[in-house]
Amino acid sequence: MGRALLAALLAVCAGAADSARAEPVTLTARPVALNPRDPTQATVGFLTYRGGIEIASPDSRFGGLSGLVVTPSGDLISVSDRGFWLIARLVLDERGYLVGITDGEMGRLGGPGGLPVGRRQQDAEDIALLPDGTAIVSFEHDHRLWRYYPSAIPFQGQVEPVPPPPGIDRLPANGGIEALAALSDGRILAVVEGLSAPTGGRLGWVRLPSGAWEELSYVPAPDFLPSGGAGLANGDALVLERRFIDPFTYEARLTRVPGPEIKAGARLSGRELARLSRPLSLDNFEGVAVRPGPTGETLVYIISDDNYLPIQRTLLLQFVLRE
Numbered sequence: 001m002g003r004a005l006l007a008a009l010l011a012v013c014a015g016a017a018d019s020a021r022a023e024p025v026t027l028t029a030r031p032v033a034l035n036p037r038d039p040t041q042a043t044v045g046f047l048t049y050r051g052g053i054e055i056a057s058p059d060s061r062f063g064g065l066s067g068l069v070v071t072p073s074g075d076l077i078s079v080s081d082r083g084f085w086l087i088a089r090l091v092l093d094e095r096g097y098l099v100g101i102t103d104g105e106m107g108r109l110g111g112p113g114g115l116p117v118g119r120r121q122q123d124a125e126d127i128a129l130l131p132d133g134t135a136i137v138s139f140e141h142d143h144r145l146w147r148y149y150p151s152a153i154p155f156q157g158q159v160e161p162v163p164p165p166p167g168i169d170r171l172p173a174n175g176g177i178e179a180l181a182a183l184s185d186g187r188i189l190a191v192v193e194g195l196s197a198p199t200g201g202r203l204g205w206v207r208l209p210s211g212a213w214e215e216l217s218y219v220p221a222p223d224f225l226p227s228g229g230a231g232l233a234n235g236d237a238l239v240l241e242r243r244f245i246d247p248f249t250y251e252a253r254l255t256r257v258p259g260p261e262i263k264a265g266a267r268l269s270g271r272e273l274a275r276l277s278r279p280l281s282l283d284n285f286e287g288v289a290v291r292p293g294p295t296g297e298t299l300v301y302i303i304s305d306d307n308y309l310p311i312q313r314t315l316l317l318q319f320v321l322r323e
Helices: 003-009
Strands: 028-031 047-056 065-070 075-080 084-092 098-108 124-129 135-139 144-148 159-161 177-182 188-196 202-207 213-218 225-231 237-246 249-257 271-276 285-292 298-304 314-321
Touching: 028 098, 047 098, 065 135, 065 225, 065 298, 075 124, 098 314, 124 225, 135 177, 177 237, 188 225, 237 285, 249 285, 249 298
Parallel strands: 065 124, 065 285, 124 177, 177 225, 225 285
Antiparallel strands: 028 047, 047 314, 065 075, 075 084, 084 098, 124 135, 135 144, 144 159, 177 188, 188 202, 202 213, 225 237, 237 249, 249 271, 285 298, 298 314
């Protein structure tokens, strides 16, 4: 997908001057090893490492990246806890390893009516790009889902609320829909972080192509919570989980949920693909995305939310999924 088409797929008009801009942003990238203590390590679980970077920027808007999409052509799309979107192009070397990022642009997420999101509505947590070119973004604190339609400036134009799943009003402020996955059959999987389901695990739903929501649950590993989701081409879903060891120490876990199991009343428990723990490169991993590789392989990306804190990092890691 080219940059011009990407802009056409993901944008939105605008009333306020602050919201009607897509501004260049300076991004720097520093390569990181999967295991800094053993740079030769190339696998973890069912994932093979294909390079990773620590992304930084002098721009005060940069950071807090939670939701992630990577297009087939290698454009990164992300949304942040403070209501900004980021689009940039990933740089791969001749081996296909992730080594850099370039052509960054940022702007404010718009809302219905063309105004930018305000402070109480800005906490974007995940993003799902649909085949029709629209993008659905989940927000917490003010729990909701918004659909963004194509326009000239990303996330600035027609925005409409998505009728929410039943029970969304019961979610704790900081425990909303963290994992949002667009499935290949047109359904959408949504899993929350902060509310248990009656059957155990975390509350979740699957949205049917008709727009109806059906309740289910997702069972993470002990002490882990869901933090991101992505759909695979065969209809399965990936769910990213994270565990807080202390305020600035984390572990992550990636699971695969078979598509046929995602249905009303299901108690989902994904098969673990990989667990990222010390001494691997770690931070607050909140976003996961997939795209096809040049030889037909499935590339998996995970990104960390630095919480806008200088002691944390924005890491973007690239893997090949071993089937």
